[in-house]
Amino acid sequence: MSLGGKVAIIGSGVIKYGENFxxxxxxxxxxxxxxxxxxxxxxxxxxxxxxxxxxEPMLYGxxxxxxxxxxxxxxxxxxxxxxxxxxxxxGIEAVRNAALAVASGEYDVVLAVGAEKMREVPSRGxxxxxxxxxGHPVLAKGRxxxxxxxxxxxxxxxxxxADEEALCAIAxxxxxxxxxxxxAHFQKEITPEQxxxxxxxxxxxxxxxxxxxxxxxxxxxxxxxxxxxKLTDRWSVIRGVAYAVTAGYWNTQFDPSWSFTSFxxxxxxxxxxxxxxxxxxxxxxxxxxxxxxxxxxxxxxxxEDLGLAEPGAGWxxxxxxxxxxxxxLPVNTSGGLKSCGHPIGSSGVRMIANVHDQxxxxxxxxxxxxxxxxxxxxxxxxxxxxxxxxxxxx
Amino acid sequence: MSLGGKVAIIGSGVIKYGENFxxxxxxxxxxxxxxxxxxxxxxxxxxxxxxxxxxEPMLYGxxxxxxxxxxxxxxxxxxxxxxxxxxxxxGIEAVRNAALAVASGEYDVVLAVGAEKMREVPSRGxxxxxxxxxGHPVLAKGRxxxxxxxxxxxxxxxxxxADEEALCAIAxxxxxxxxxxxxAHFQKEITPEQxxxxxxxxxxxxxxxxxxxxxxxxxxxxxxxxxxxKLTDRWSVIRGVAYAVTAGYWNTQFDPSWSFTSFxxxxxxxxxxxxxxxxxxxxxxxxxxxxxxxxxxxxxxxxEDLGLAEPGAGWxxxxxxxxxxxxxLPVNTSGGLKSCGHPIGSSGVRMIANVHDQxxxxxxxxxxxxxxxxxxxxxxxxxxxxxxxxxxxx
Numbered sequence: 001m002s003l004g005g006k007v008a009i010i011g012s013g014v015i016k017y018g019e020n021f022x023x024x025x026x027x028x029x030x031x032x033x034x035x036x037x038x039x040x041x042x043x044x045x046x047x048x049x050x051x052x053x054x055x056e057p058m059l060y061g062x063x064x065x066x067x068x069x070x071x072x073x074x075x076x077x078x079x080x081x082x083x084x085x086x087x088x089x090x091g092i093e094a095v096r097n098a099a100l101a102v103a104s105g106e107y108d109v110v111l112a113v114g115a116e117k118m119r120e121v122p123s124r125g126x127x128x129x130x131x132x133x134x135g136h137p138v139l140a141k142g143r144x145x146x147x148x149x150x151x152x153x154x155x156x157x158x159x160x161x162a163d164e165e166a167l168c169a170i171a172x173x174x175x176x177x178x179x180x181x182x183x184a185h186f187q188k189e190i191t192p193e194q195x196x197x198x199x200x201x202x203x204x205x206x207x208x209x210x211x212x213x214x215x216x217x218x219x220x221x222x223x224x225x226x227x228x229x230k231l232t233d234r235w236s237v238i239r240g241v242a243y244a245v246t247a248g249y250w251n252t253q254f255d256p257s258w259s260f261t262s263f264x265x266x267x268x269x270x271x272x273x274x275x276x277x278x279x280x281x282x283x284x285x286x287x288x289x290x291x292x293x294x295x296x297x298x299x300x301x302x303x304e305d306l307g308l309a310e311p312g313a314g315w316x317x318x319x320x321x322x323x324x325x326x327x328x329l330p331v332n333t334s335g336g337l338k339s340c341g342h343p344i345g346s347s348g349v350r351m352i353a354n355v356h357d358q359x360x361x362x363x364x365x366x367x368x369x370x371x372x373x374x375x376x377x378x379x380x381x382x383x384x385x386x387x388x389x390x391x392x393x394x
Numbered sequence: 395m396s397l398g399g400k401v402a403i404i405g406s407g408v409i410k411y412g413e414n415f416x417x418x419x420x421x422x423x424x425x426x427x428x429x430x431x432x433x434x435x436x437x438x439x440x441x442x443x444x445x446x447x448x449x450e451p452m453l454y455g456x457x458x459x460x461x462x463x464x465x466x467x468x469x470x471x472x473x474x475x476x477x478x479x480x481x482x483x484x485g486i487e488a489v490r491n492a493a494l495a496v497a498s499g500e501y502d503v504v505l506a507v508g509a510e511k512m513r514e515v516p517s518r519g520x521x522x523x524x525x526x527x528x529g530h531p532v533l534a535k536g537r538x539x540x541x542x543x544x545x546x547x548x549x550x551x552x553x554x555x556a557d558e559e560a561l562c563a564i565a566x567x568x569x570x571x572x573x574x575x576x577x578a579h580f581q582k583e584i585t586p587e588q589x590x591x592x593x594x595x596x597x598x599x600x601x602x603x604x605x606x607x608x609x610x611x612x613x614x615x616x617x618x619x620x621x622x623x624k625l626t627d628r629w630s631v632i633r634g635v636a637y638a639v640t641a642g643y644w645n646t647q648f649d650p651s652w653s654f655t656s657f658x659x660x661x662x663x664x665x666x667x668x669x670x671x672x673x674x675x676x677x678x679x680x681x682x683x684x685x686x687x688x689x690x691x692x693x694x695x696x697x698e699d700l701g702l703a704e705p706g707a708g709w710x711x712x713x714x715x716x717x718x719x720x721x722x723l724p725v726n727t728s729g730g731l732k733s734c735g736h737p738i739g740s741s742g743v744r745m746i747a748n749v750h751d752q753x754x755x756x757x758x759x760x761x762x763x764x765x766x767x768x769x770x771x772x773x774x775x776x777x778x779x780x781x782x783x784x785x786x787x788x
Contacts, residue, residue: 106497
C-alpha cells in the first residue's frame with residue numbers, strides 16, 4: 001500500500017503574483033483558497049483538514065508561527081491546519097503531508113495552501129540579511145544564493161563546455177512563457193541584448209539569471225482518488241510525491257560526493273517519486289514540467305538531476321529549444337520562478353496547480369499538447385532539500 | 395478507515411530538561427533521537443521518514459527553518475524530515491503528522507522529534523519581546539501569556555467560587571511530581587509558604603503559577619500497529635490524535651462564545667481524539683494524563699475542557715488530590731510544564747513519551763497503577779490551537 005495514485009486534485013487557485021502591497025499574507029491566502037474552493041465547486045465546510053506551506057510568516061508577514069491565519073479569514077474552525085516549513089521546498093511539502101493524510105483514510109477532503117509575503121520587508125530586514133547578520137555559517141561567508149549558484153554555473157561551464165548562451169536561452173524561454181501567463185509577476189519578453197547588458201549579480205549570473213522577490217499564494221483541494229468522480233468531473237491524480245533531505249552547503253565536508261554540477265536532493269526526491277508513480281523512463285513519460293529555476297543554471301542542472309536529460313546534456317536542451325513551448329518536453333510553461341517570482345511557501349503549490357491545469361487542458365496559451373503526465377519540483381536549503389510531485393490524468 | 399489504533403509507539407527518548415547551555419539545538423535533537431532509537435532497539439537506517447516539531451529554530455536556536463538539522467547530526471540522508479510549527483501544540487502536531495503518514499501505508503518506521511532551545515536568547519530577543527516590538531495585535535496591548543491567563547484565573551474564581559488555594563494545590567502537586575522525575579528542569583517540592591510569598595507575575599498568578607523557560611528535546615519512534623510485534627516486545631498504541639484550530643485571542647469579537655473559563659480548541663481536539671479512540675466516558679477510561687499546565691489555572695480549566703471533570707468542578711479536583719499521584723486520575727505525573735519546563739516544540743513529544751512510559755509500566759516513582767490508557771494534551775496560540783493524543787496498552 002502506498003500513496004501513489006490514491007490521491008486526487010479536484011481544484012486549484014493561484015492569485016496574481018507580484019508586489020502585492022494591497023494584500024496581507026492573510027488576504028492572499030483568503031483569495032487563493034477561495035479560488036480553489038470555487039474551482040472544486042465545494043463549500044469550505046467540506047474541508048476536514050488543511051496544510052499551510054509558509055516559510056517565514058513572522059519574518060516577512062508579521063503573522064503567527066502556525067496555521068491559524070488560514071483559519072481566521074476563512075472561518076475554517078475547528079479543523080486542523082498544519083503549518084510546514086522546508087526552505088524553498090515548503091510548497092510541495094505542504095501538498096505531500098496533505099496527500100499522506102488523505103491516503104491514510106482519516107480525511108476525505110483537505111486543503112493545501114502555500115503563501116509568502118516578501119515585498120513589504122526592506123532589504124535590511126530580509127531573510128538573507130538577517131541570516132548574515134546573525135552569523136549563519138554559510139551565508140556569513142558571503143555565500144548568498146546568487147553567489148552559491150554562480151559557483152554551480154562556473155563549474156558546469158568548465159565540465160561540459162557550456163557558456164552564457166545557455167543561460168540566456170533559459171532566461172528568454174521563461175520570460176517568453178511568462179508573457180503568456182496572466183498570473184506571472186513579469187509578463188514580458190526579453191531580448192538577447194537586454195540579457196547581455198544586464199548588471200552582473202554574481203559572475204557569471206546577471207540580473208536576468210535570477211528570479212525576483214515576490215508576493216504570492218496558491219491552493220489546491222485534495223481528495224481520495226476513489227472519491228473524486230463523486231465530487232467533480234475534472235481531476236488529476238498524484239502518482240507520487242516525495243521529499244528528500246541531504247547534505248548540502250556547497251562543500252565536500254558534509255557530502256564527499258558534492259560536485260557543484262548536480263544536487264543529490266533532487267536525484268533522491270525524483271527517484272522516490274518515480275518509484276511511487278511507477279515511472280521508469282521519465283524523459284519519455286513526463287510530458288510537461290515545472291522545475292525550480294531560482295537561477296537559470298539551476299533549471300539546466302535540474303533537467304539532468306530529474307533524469308530528463310543525460311548528465312552534461314541539459315544546456316543543449318536549453319539552446320536547442322527542447323524545453324520551450326512547442327518543443328519535445330516544455331519546462332516552466334508558467335514562466336517559472338524567473339517570471340512568476342518565488343514567494344517561497346507558495347511556489348511548489350503554484351507549480352502543482354500549473355501542472356494540474358496542463359493535465360486538465362485548461363492552460364490557455366501555455367497549453368502543452370497531449371499533457372498526460374507532469375512533474376513539479378522544488379530545490380532549496382543550500383541544495384540540501386528537494387521535493388518532486390508527479391501528477392497524471394485520471 | 396481511520397488513524398485510530400493503526401499506529402504504535404515502539405521507542406521513546408527524553409533528554410534532561412533545563413538550562414542546557416552545553417548543548418545546541420542540534421545536540422539536543424541528537425541525544426533525544428539516539429535515546430529513542432536505542433529504546434526501540436533499531437538502527438537509524440530503519441527510519442524511512444521523520445517529523446520535527448520546533449517552534450522557532452531561527453529565533454531561538456540560530457538554525458535553519460526546516461528539518462535539515464535533524465538529518466545533519468544523525469546522517470539520516472536522504473529520508474524526508476518535515477518540520478511543523480503550531481504554537482505550543484507543535485510537539486503533538488509532529489507526532490500527529492507522523493502517525494498519519496504511517497497510517498497511509500507509505501512508511502513503516504518513522505521518527506517524531508520535538509525540540510526547542512530557549513535559554514540562550516536574552517530577554518529582549520525572546521519571542522514575546524520581538525512580538526511586542528513588532529506590534530503584534532494582541533501582545534502589543536500588554537496581553538502577554540501570564541497577563542492573559544491571569545484573566546482566566548480571575549474569571550474562573552468569580553464564576554465558580556475558587557481561590558488561590560486551588561492554584562497552590564496544582565503548583566505543589568506538580569512540584570511534588572517533578573521531584574520524582576530525573577528529567578525535570580526543577581526537581582524540588584515547594585511549600586504553601588513559598589507559594590504565597592512568591593512575587594506576583596500577573597495578579598493573581600505568582601512565580602509558582604508559571605512554567606519556566608527551558609531547553610529540551612524528546613523523540614518517539616512509530617510504526618504500524620500490525621508490525622509492532624515483529625519489531626519489539628513492548629509498545630503502546632495511538633488510539634486517537636487530533637489537532638484543532640479555533641478562534642482564540644481572548645475576546646468575543648472572533649468567537650462570540652468566548653468565556654474566559656474554557657477553551658474551545660481543547661474541547662474540539664478532545665472530541666475528535668476521543669471519537670477516533672472510541673472513548674465515550676473519558677473520566678472513567680483515561681487512567682493518566684499529561685495536560686498543558688503553562689499556568690496552574692490552565693491545568694484546572696483543562697480538566698474540564700478534556701471532559702475529565704464537570705465544568706466548574708476542576709478546582710475541587712485540585713484541592714482534594716484527585717489528580718495527585720495516588721489519586722483517582724493522576725495528572726502531570728512528570729511534574730508537567732511547571733517542573734519540566736516548556737521547550738515549546740519538545741513538550742508535546744515529551745508528554746507522549748511520559749504517557750508511553752506509564753502504559754509500559756516503566757515510569758519509576760511516577761508510576762500510576764493500572765495505567766491502561768493515557769492522554770497527552772497541548773494548548774497554545776492565544777487559546778486558538780490544541781492537540782490531544784490518546785494512547786493505550788496494545
